[in-house]
Amino acid sequence: MNKLPYDPASLPRELTRHYISASEGDIQAMLSSIGVAKLEDLFGHLPQAIRMAGEPPIGAELLYPRLQEHLETLAAANAAKISFLGDGLPSWRVPALPDFVASLRELTTSYTPYQPERSQGTLMTHWIYQCLMATLTGFEAVNASLYDRATALFEAIQCARRLVKGGNTVLVSEAVYPGDLAVLRTLAEGTSLVIRAVPLAAGGVTDAAAVQSAAKALGAECFAVVFPQVACTGNLEDVHALSDLAAGLGVKAVGVFDPMLLGGGGLVPPVRWGQRGVDLVVAEGQHLCMAPNFGGPGLGVFGIRHNAERPNEIRATSGRFVGKAKDLAGRECRVMVLSTREQHIRREKANSNICSNEAFIATMAGAALLARGEKGLKAAIAAARANAASAWRDLTAAAGVKPAFPGRPFWNEFALELPVDVGDFIRDASAAGIQAGVDISARVAGRKNLLLLSFTDLQGEPDLKALGAFFAKRFGPGTAAAPLVEAPAALRREGAVGFPDIAEAELRAYYTRLASQNVSPDSTCYPLGSCTMKYNPYLNDYAAGLEGFQRAHPQSLPEDVQGALEVIYRTQENFKSITGLAALTTQPVAGAQGELVGIKLFQAYHRDRGDAKRNLLLIPHSAHGTNPATAAVAGFSPETGIAVIEADASGQVDLAQLRGVVAEHGPRIAGIMCTNPNTSGIFETRFKELADIVHAAGGLVYMDGANMNAICGWADLGKMGVDAVHNNTHKTWSIPHGGGGPGDAFVAVSEKLVPFLPGMQVVREGGKFLPVRSPKSIGDFHRHQGNFAHKVRAHAYVAALGGAGVRRISALAVLSARYLQKRLEPKFPVLPSGSEASPRMHEFILTLAPELFAKIEATGVTKAQVMGRMGKLFLDFGFHAPTVSFPEVFGLMIEPTESYTKAELDRFADCVLAMHELVSAHPEVLKTVPHFTPVDRVDEVSANKNLVLSEKLAALPEVLSNRLAPTDLQKLPVEEIQKRILAASRTAA
């Protein structure tokens, strides 16, 4: 076993059983306070028929150090070989800074920066990423990330379609990676979008003539053309000609680039492609800051122009943007802007269903670019080229080995035509310890035995020698090497990028200061309802960081990645047991994407049965905005494809209304999407009845599993009639939130949907793990197999829980919530009103009494502002805010999770009661909250009116200090905090 990079004994929550801090004494005290005899009774209102018979059969928990050993053994089962695998996910030398940034817990474990005053750390790391990417590409607006290159490409295509208005067909050159094209096809299926792929020309580049004739034939039906800078053959495209071709056709040009290659001495930036530059750009950015990690988390880079000439195209985009802002006192700061395009506000009319993004990978990529600086990036690009050139000379000199595309320029990846079967060759090379490359024969019509090799600054002299020696041995010496084609000057960048070169020590100190502007669930209850901000074990991150997992390339031979495949296999098996369902896909990279997988499975199931007219989805009124947004992305009409079902007096879905809708629309119903427990924290006790009604009409049942932390181990989703469910592994299964992502999910399904699962299933045959595809698979949602590193984290967590722990975490989550509710109820009414009799699960919604609202409004704060201001008051007590105004406009939703001791929950309750006392006596404090954050309340109105989404970074942006650090606030007596708030408020007023 390795020595751990941290001391678990020094971390108060790391060695507790099931990562639950409450002692047995705490548990008994909380139970008796709410009048419940034992943990099991917390679930007493769940119908017997849908209860899980016992602990889910996933085996006993593993404790430190056996758990550490288990994880290391899995990682070591991946082979360590010299690698020339790239193909869109290359391995570059990564500076130390991103890993250091990933050790700053206030940055990794915090939520999306919806509370800007307590999230300037996260916001600034995204700002840095946006600015550096804008400088690199010349595109003024690069969003704070999408999932990966493939889905970013889909979003860019959708954006282009909104801008052009009219056409439905996009021409996509097959020069893009086949994995990306597969995702586009999957996402377009069942919608009005048509993906028309244009095969490669014989020279292994985009067939410009074919694009032109296809576009002309389509006329106004064609709205965009997609092409890359580096083709999937390694060849450089003539980006100028292709960009001008699109302009000439009057359609949008979407360019795909590789950010690593845009540094000094590298390739021409997309803003200079052709006469006017392309309209939209996308890229993969994972390799800027991470090893392949068996495919993810990736980093979807997305850019669009945003300037005086094109001020409004930005509004057709998806994803989060960080903008420059000022606080009420005029201090410069950052805030998320343009939110009205997003699903949580626009629901079925949103530009996309994306919610969590790849925020932390963007944070790391920004750090990696800063650490490299102008000089480092230039040197890396030159080293990659030198390695490629050196290998070119060696390999093309082997007997019978020929350049696949003679005379074509390339940069750091090239294709060879081998005189033997390329599959055999790849296997032989692997046996000799070399992952020689990827078989790309199928990418060019009429060709065979094509091998694509990737070179970066990571390979050293011995690696290149080993590769050369293997070729020489295998093929024997040939004649002279083929001539090396230099990249034409027109395809190269002129001059420098304009990145600063800053010393690593300064950067470390800077990011450390940024971290201090956030709060982490490590230190205290982080009460964001519906977000499940539980403790994120250090061991998970340690496991994900193991070399064997990190270096695994998703295009390796299965025998080289047995450890990775076993993690996926165990994930499938464990969650089948935990959900009670038949199978699952581990490919989705976010809860929202999991929903889309589920709904597309429904569509495929109905299509397969010849029942294609089912174009209506039922969604309860209290659903999170992502549900209707997902329905729209899947192709359900925002006007006629979604029926909203209201809640009844008990706070549950109104079954009478549901029956009515089913009676009226039965044959049109594709299915229902229902969150359980619902967004008010109430378990839908009649879920089975609901499922039976929908099934009887021929529809299917999707359960949004965002609130799985309330029921795991107790409710059997199979018995409940669920056909598909997603779990956000970044909620229930302890993955860090990363300041907004990367998220992660799995989707579990009933027998009916098993044949249609996307991605790969891992099966075990003769002791070996093998990837297989389902017979009627709906395709792929990720260029590879999803956010694998997060599957490692989730596996590490589930292994630490065992069957007993799965039940214990949900029981403690419910107990903690009910205990807190009990303590707060005397002062705060609970919403939704009228549903007081329905027991709450893991979260609850508080509001204020009408008299208190009136008192606050008398100070000039409007009723609509009150809850937002109450949220800011939590920041003044050293906490993050609860979820404000969702799902109840006048509510605060609180979810404590299972991670805290009774003393910690009591402190939290004392603080919330103190807030009530303070506001009752001095409602005017809400005019000036928050008082102790680095900035005052942020002026979001002016930030949204005057959008500034990037600037050239000559130096590091200024960081302001906390006026009182959260860690200090957490130690102050409650009365002292009240006094200080009052004093600060008087000064501010």
Next chain:
Amino acid sequence: MKQYLESHEWAEKEGDLVVVGISDHAQSELSDVVFVDLPAVGKVLAAGKSFMAVESVKAASDIYAPVSGTITAVNAALKDNPEIVNQSAEKDGWLVKVKPSDPAELGKLLSEETYRKSLAH
């Protein structure tokens, strides 16, 4: 004389055109307007269908056409100064002018008195 929709738009005849905006109540519910998504002149509207949006920081409000017809003018001042909608929703903050295809549709709208009463509930 202004007439109103339950969805808080107003419409007023101006010669043979109809001027359209949002009510003062709607602007106050929306709070600070940061962007008005003005449609193109020439766009054809169908009564009761959404044809543009007005956005604040946390909300986007769809605007429904009071009458069918063709847009002949948009309030270009809102491009740079969307706050005019807050300052003068029922006058300077007008959104579009429409050439109605069926002027009789105006008769189906709420009177000012009926609209104001509906707000009181």
